[in-house]
Amino acid sequence: xxxxxxxxxxxxxxxxSHTAGAVRxxxxxxNVLGCQPEKADIYLHGSFRCTYRGHGTDRALVGGLLxxxxxxxxxxxxxxxxxxxxxxxxxxxADLGDVxxxxxxxxxxxxxxxxxxxxxxxxxxxxxVTNINGYKVKLTGELxxxxxxxxxxxxxxxxxxxxxxxxxxxxxxxxxxxxxxGGTALMIIETDQMIxxxxxxxxxxxxxxxxxxxxxxx
Amino acid sequence: xxxxxxxxxxxxxxxxxxxxxxxAIRLEAAEQQVTEEEIERELIRRAEIMxxxxxxxLEGMKTASGLVGDQGRRMRGYLGxxxxxxxxxxxxxMAYALAAxxxxxxxxxxxxxxxxxxxxxxxxxxxxxEEEMSVTGTKLAEALAxxxxxxxxxxxxxxxxxxxxxxQAECGSAAAMAAAAAVEMLGGSREQALQAAAMALQGMLxxxxxxxxxxxxxxxxxxxxxxxxxxxxxxDMAMAGVTFAIPVDEVIExxxxxxxxxxxxxxxxxxxxxxxxxxxxAIAERVLGKDSQC
Numbered sequence: 001x002x003x004x005x006x007x008x009x010x011x012x013x014x015x016x017s018h019t020a021g022a023v024r025x026x027x028x029x030x031n032v033l034g035c036q037p038e039k040a041d042i043y044l045h046g047s048f049r050c051t052y053r054g055h056g057t058d059r060a061l062v063g064g065l066l067x068x069x070x071x072x073x074x075x076x077x078x079x080x081x082x083x084x085x086x087x088x089x090x091x092x093x094a095d096l097g098d099v100x101x102x103x104x105x106x107x108x109x110x111x112x113x114x115x116x117x118x119x120x121x122x123x124x125x126x127x128x129v130t131n132i133n134g135y136k137v138k139l140t141g142e143l144x145x146x147x148x149x150x151x152x153x154x155x156x157x158x159x160x161x162x163x164x165x166x167x168x169x170x171x172x173x174x175x176x177x178x179x180x181x182g183g184t185a186l187m188i189i190e191t192d193q194m195i196x197x198x199x200x201x202x203x204x205x206x207x208x209x210x211x212x213x214x215x216x217x218x
Numbered sequence: 219x220x221x222x223x224x225x226x227x228x229x230x231x232x233x234x235x236x237x238x239x240x241x242a243i244r245l246e247a248a249e250q251q252v253t254e255e256e257i258e259r260e261l262i263r264r265a266e267i268m269x270x271x272x273x274x275x276l277e278g279m280k281t282a283s284g285l286v287g288d289q290g291r292r293m294r295g296y297l298g299x300x301x302x303x304x305x306x307x308x309x310x311x312m313a314y315a316l317a318a319x320x321x322x323x324x325x326x327x328x329x330x331x332x333x334x335x336x337x338x339x340x341x342x343x344x345x346x347x348e349e350e351m352s353v354t355g356t357k358l359a360e361a362l363a364x365x366x367x368x369x370x371x372x373x374x375x376x377x378x379x380x381x382x383x384x385x386q387a388e389c390g391s392a393a394a395m396a397a398a399a400a401v402e403m404l405g406g407s408r409e410q411a412l413q414a415a416a417m418a419l420q421g422m423l424x425x426x427x428x429x430x431x432x433x434x435x436x437x438x439x440x441x442x443x444x445x446x447x448x449x450x451x452x453x454d455m456a457m458a459g460v461t462f463a464i465p466v467d468e469v470i471e472x473x474x475x476x477x478x479x480x481x482x483x484x485x486x487x488x489x490x491x492x493x494x495x496x497x498x499x500a501i502a503e504r505v506l507g508k509d510s511q512c
Contacts, residue, residue, distance in 0.1 A: 003246045004260065006369035006378075006395075007331045007340075007362050010267055013322030014281075014434035016334045051432040054282040054505060056325050076325045123379055124333070 009125055011070045017102055018048070018055035021121025023075060024218055026064015028129050028141050029106040029117040031216045037065055037087055037110040043094035046101035048121075052091070061104060062089055070125065099130070127218075135177050135186040141218035143172050143190040146200075151208040152178040152185040159206055160187060169193045221245070223467040224371050224415070228408045238411050239360030239402045242367040258359040261366075264329050265358050268318070268341035269348075271328045275317030275338075279324025283431060283505050286439045287324060290317025293443075307350040308450055312443045315342035319442040323435045331362075332369040332378045332391055335427075335434050338442030339392035340365060343400060343449060353403045361402040365395035368415050368466075375467070376474030380427035380486040383477025389438075389445040390422030390473060394466075396446060400453035410456040416466035418452035423469075424476055426484035428491025431502035437492055 011020040030037060042061055044052055052058050056075070062082050063075035074081055082089060096103050100120035107116050118131035129139040132147065139145050146164075150156045157176065164171060170192040178185035195214050204212040221227045224238075231241035243261075247254045276294060279287040293313035296302055302309055319338030322328045328337040340362070347353040353361070369378065372391045377383035397418035401411040422445065430436040464472075483490030492498050 002249065003242060003257070003363060003366035003370065004264075006366040006373065007261065007264055008329055010264065010327065010329050011334065012325050013328050013334050013337065014325065016330050019325070019334070020330070047432075051506070054431060054433045056282075059325075071327055073327060123381070125330070 005124075009070060011125065012056075012060070012073065012075045015055045016125040017121045017123050018051065018057045019060045020070040020125035021102065021123075021127050022048075022057045022060035022104070023064040023068065023070045024125065024127045024141060025104055025119045025121060025129075026061045027067065027218055028064075028119055028127060028139070028215070029108060029115075030065050030067060031141075032117050032129075032132055033108045033110055033113055033115050034213055035111045035113065036067070036085065037108040039109045040065055040087065040089040041092060041107040042089060043092045043096060043105040045094055045096040045099060045103040045105070048102050048104055049093045058091055062087070065089070065106075065108075103130075132186075134179070137175055137188050139188070139190070139215065143192065144194050144217050145215040146189045146191060146195050146203070146212070147215060148187040148189070148203060148209055148212045150185055150187060150206070152180075152182050153208065156185070156206070156208065157187065160189070160203055163199070163203055164189070164191065167199055169195065220374075221367065221371060223375065224368065224412055224470075225465070225467055227367055227371070228412060231408055237360055237364070237402055238367060238398065238408050239362070239364035242363040243360065246363070257363070258356060261359040261362045262355070264331075265344050265362060267327060268329050268331070268344050271318045271321040271326060271337070272314045272341050272345045274326045275319070275321035275324075276313075279320045279326065281320065281323040281435055282433050283435050283501060285501065286320055286435050288320075289439055290314065290320055307346050308447060310349065311342045311346040311446045311450060314345045315339055315442040315446040316439055318342060319439045323433070323439060331365070332373070332395065333380070333388045335380055335438050336388040336392035336442060336445065338439070339389065339396050339445045339449065340399065342442070342446040343396045347400065347403050351403065357403055361399040364402040364411060365399040368395045368398045371467070372470050372473070376470050377477055382485065383474065384480045384485050385425040385427040385441055386422045386473055387477055388427065389441045390419055390425055392442075393422050393445040393448045393452070394419040396449035397452040397456070400449060401456055404453065404457055406457050412466045413462055414449075414452045414456035416464065416469045417455055417460070417462045418449045419466070419469045419473060420462065420464065421448045421452065423473060426480060426491050427486040428484055428493045429486065429488055430493050430498040431505045432488035432493070433505070436498075436501070
């Protein structure tokens with residue numbers, strides 16, 4: 001913990017968990033989509049569902065989807081800016097099950113892409129993305145994350161980590177999951193260094209891999 | 219290195235003949251591998267944002283409940299009135315704490331020091347001390363660093379979260395931080411800074427977090443004003459040589475323990491305390507409408 005976590009963060013009020021955290025969740029979802037969303041269905045659970053208007057959670061989530069940082073005064077008028085940016089959004093109260101009380105699910109589309117992102121605001125503005133496109137994950141947005149969908153077969157982890165290692169990219173954390181044995185699997189690798197588009201293409205050309213992308217850090 | 223408690227920081231500072239705040243700046247600079255001047259610059263930048271949050275709040279804010287937003291302005295209008303009981307510095311600190319936390323409630327830009335809910339306390343101290351005691355520049359940075367060190371130890375050994383520890387963890391922590399900062403600004407000793415933090419925090423022990431309608435408005439705005447006066451009282455007492463028998467590190471641990479036994483209804487859930495009063499419930503229903511059944 002640094003001094004500036006205590007004398008900070010600098011943010012738009014009124015709540016670090018319900019406002020600043022919500023902006024960061026919107027930013028994470030935007031980073032997963034990899035572009036400005038055109039349409040967003042936003043499902044609100046628990047405390048988010050109950051108090052989102054009073055805490056400006058709704059405007060904060062949309063502000064994040066528009067790419068605003070937590071201290072950006074445009075967050076207050078994010079609905080108007082969304083209209084100017086051709087972002088259609090709607091809020092849907094929901095029960096997302098046995099999850100953190102401050103949980104939100106985004107269904108985003110934009111530039112022909114789509115994604116589903118679930119995340120929660122865990123306090124003090126810190127967030128955790130818990131599910132991407134149906135796969136369980138655990139991402140805090142502190143580091144870049146490489147997401148690699150691949151066939152569930154032996155050797156893929158070695159291939160991808162070999163490519164990263166050759167480029168001097170250090171792996172900080174790694175998570176691997178699959179929907180069923182022999183089906184599709186998802187590899188998520190948090191790295192200390194950024195992964196550029198050239199390297200991403202190299203990874204995506206591995207036979208059996210398709211649709212890889214990088215989630216930029218917050 | 220991580221500071222385990224405030225006595226450890228004080229001993230480190232003593233070895234080099236530094237104030238608590240300067241020692242904290244030196245440690246932070248070493249940790250981040252930057253110069254002490256860079257840490258100071260960032261602290262002063264944050265102090266400027268704090269001052270803007272006070273100024274913004276004093277202009278009046280529109281908030282979700284509509285029941286706060288001009289409280290700071292009202293208090294400032296009372297400054298200089300012959301019937302005002304508080305000294306100009308105390309009265310300003312109250313007005314500024316109300317205003318800065320109203321800036322937060324109205325979705326203005328704030329420094330969460332240590333949290334958004336308690337974001338009025340340090341800005342109020344900074345503005346009042348700058349105007350009334352001419353505290354600026356390096357001294358201001360050292361004071362904020364001392365406050366940050368107190369907050370970091372509270373985060374480590376207790377909690378800064380209302381959901382975990384009640385309002386004592388938010389406004390109480392801010393009061394302890396501000397008390398140490400005030401002593402640092404006044405040139406008091408390391409021991410006096412720790413005494414001030416202990417006295418401020420002991421005065422806030424047991425305070426529950428019971429926000430009406432779950433909003434960071436009622437009673438947060440008024441609690442911020444109470445917290446900054448608690449900090450000023452503690453700093454005055456410490457500078458006067460008043461001592462408190464329980465050391466600050468123990469008071470901090472006690473705060474954490476009290477927080478853990480507070481009922482959930484009194485920890486930011488808006489299920490108890492003022493939130494559950496008849497008027498509190500009526501406000502919640504009006505503001506949240508049908509969603510208030512959540």
